[in-house]
Amino acid sequence: MTATGIGASVRRKEDQRFVTGRGHYVDDLTRPGQAYAYFLRSPHAHAVIRAIDTGAARAKPGVLAVLTGEELAADKVGGLICGWMIHSKDGTPMKAGPHPALAQGKVRYVGDHVALVVAESLAEAKDAAEAIQVDYEVLPAVVDAGATQTSGVQIHEVAPDNTVFRWHLGDKSAVDQAFANAKHVTKLDITNNRLVPNAIEPRAAIGEYDPGSDSFTLYTTSQNPHVARLVLSAFIGIAPEHKLRVIAPDVGGGFGSKIFIYAEETVCLWAAKKVGRPVKWTCDRMEAFLCDAHGRDHVTHAEMALGEDGRILALRVSTIANLGAYLSTFASSVPTYLYAPLLSGQYDIPAIYCEVDGVYTNTAPVDAYRGAGRPEATFVVERLVEVAARETGMDPAKFRKRNYIKKFPHQTPVIMTYDAGDYHASLAKALELADYNGFSRRKRESARNGKLRGIGFSSYIEACGIAPSAAVGSLGAGVGLWESAEVRVNPTGSIEILTGSHAHGQGHETTFAQLVSDRLGVSIDTVSVVHGDTDKVQFGMGTYGSRSGAVGMSAIYKAIDKVIAKGKKVAAYVMEASEGDIEFKDGKFSVAGTDKSVGFGDIALQAYIAHKFSGQELEPGLKEGAFYDPTNFTFPAGVHICELELDPDTGIVAIAKWTAVDDFGVLINPMIVEGQVHGGVAQGVGQALHEGAVYDQSGQLVTASYMDYQMPRAIDLPSLTVGMTVTPCPSNPLGVKGCGEAGAIAAPAAVINAITDALGHEDIAMPATPQAVWRAAQKARMPIAAE
């Protein structure tokens, strides 16, 4: 390991600009002649638009244009798409209703896009929006996943019972048989609460049109600018792909919410040509609450069948997934293929059957949010396991051990082949770091102070680096999920890495440079990472699903292989040796068995000046590209243990200790990896204790600001104990698994298992706010130990 190579906690290169306020986020950019966009949004959850009168708004000062869905349709701008096809049990394709970027005839959730005002200033655009007259015929609305199919409300013509698909996975008859033979059955009804992603940077877009070249540029807060360009070109039809440049500069957090192709960027591009000026839109926080794709929102009934000896025989899960009012870009994949295939958890379960109904409601679209399907699966499995252990009188750690998968590769009954792991090792380390043996003493001590102490486990698994492309294609994905990279070595030996991955907090400028430093023996200071611009990077699939290490870096790895191979050819000419005798190590090309060697930088120069070889024998230059398609998903897994104390008199929960032991395979930069765990846990604790998007029955979002939706703050969280175990991933050259989502996947079950352990009963839902915990504590008030 070099000081800046793989495995070193290198301080981040990107931080210099961020700590000095010199980053360039989309809203920091000002384009010449820029005008400002403001969207008039629906105040109703469900209504027919009888008429829109924009006359008064157009006459307001500073107004350049007021545009509606009628004009959008007249210009033949296509609707937004969902790029993952799901087929129902009966073989019929999912029922996707139209999703125009500006409402056409109907609005379907509060915040739906009704009209766009473009003006000289944002204030003028907002003032003019107030003058737009919309004649609405308000319709009944439905917001709850569990109620929508029988509500009688019809949101889309194509789906009369608001059901997008009735999907299933697994062997139903094998599961039914296992349940018939079960010694014990554990049953749970679970609600996985709806969350709002809330990256602190709100979304933003600047659309720009150049009549000279008849081409568009979009500056946008995107996790995957190439996918945005593809969708905006091929499906929405804004411009041909080669006439549209998408730039995603510094992006202030995503967590999934910036994967999707939304109405706003579509409309800004279209409007830029119509008004002949760059059009800038910046989301305010209330708009973000209303319109960023939300996460989770499942209602589930789950059952686990146990045998004589506490072994899990089978799992039966039935889920209704709220997809909101329209299908967002990857909405259909989240509660299906990103969910049910993870229901085996870390356990050897012979039979699993899961059915999922995806449903429309009059709420914001729901799509991938940090973990995307996998947190929901882990919550189901880990709640069931914990309750099953309690019901059968077994220690929850021992119950898990008994059922852990021990041999790899392991084929689950729900698609996945786990390639590597050591679940016992993670648990053993977590038990030690958490001082599990001392828990009962600490519990007694809490009881003496009138507090209830609980401990909860979460043995999570996730599937990352979603690929290979042929496999995801067979499951319904509309795209391939490989990644691309190009390694450009300059004549002076400095290096540019062009990657299709995109960083919005992950630190790729550092970790990707570490890979180059490690492999080519150069300083990370001579390496630049170029990303987020479709004119610079040819194509890429972007960053989500913890894929940038396993897939993105593997593409770079492959391109570096080619650079080294080409360098050997150049070195052979330079040192007048046979190519087969050239070795590359520690930044030097040398002739085997001699003391002859030339540094990497000198070979780069020789490759470009091309004085030592003929251009007919060897092409000059040193630049190589690669597309990398993995052989399998990766399977990060680990154990998180939450120990907490709750006050039965106030319902306040204080996390006393958080222990995380994760197996992410090989670590590139442990400092950054631990940071990802910290952030993930905070979001998972947020889901368990604080966060929940609430719609009232009329469809108004009553949690539409930071004053109503409780984001975890510093005082709500403890410092975390983070440990690692390592089983290298055999499915990519680096042995990495991915770390971005683990914390958010593991944490909710650990918290709720700890709270229910403290309470002594299972009746608590997320978010376990002080009010909810207080009620639960009163319901079964435990005698405080009279010691």
Added chain:
Amino acid sequence: MAAVSMTVNGKAVTGDIEPRTLLVQFLRENLRLTGTHVGCDTSQCGACVVHMDGRAIKACTILALQCERAQVTTIEGLANGAELHPMQAAFREHHGLQCGFCTPGMIMTAVDIVNRKGNSLDEHTIRNELEGNLCRCTGYHNIVKAIAAGAQAMGHGLVAQAAE
């Protein structure tokens, strides 16, 4: 329109602005100091924290006109030329940031905490004092570490100055 004048990062600045212009808009749009960010509409997130006359304020919650003749320091004015302020250096050293969007507000708040509470800050004090700043990336773990270390480093700076 109304005239406003103030000192920002040591430089006298003036502007002819709409009276409803917020300080954060004046900084970002008129002065092009885009390090001060806007993350919410309700003064909850703290991404816009700057110093006015030596105290931390949320620049989204004050009109630019209210800052007439004030001394304003933004994140761009914190470093001493190429040398990072000890709190900036501590955020980098302790990985106290990921996406960087909340970072300017966090750092300006952190410096203010040290100014009010001194150089030895315990974890509870730091977490409590961060009540007005949201971060979605870090889980605050490394921010807390960074502020404790940055506070110490600011103290060493004072000792060094006193010794000179």
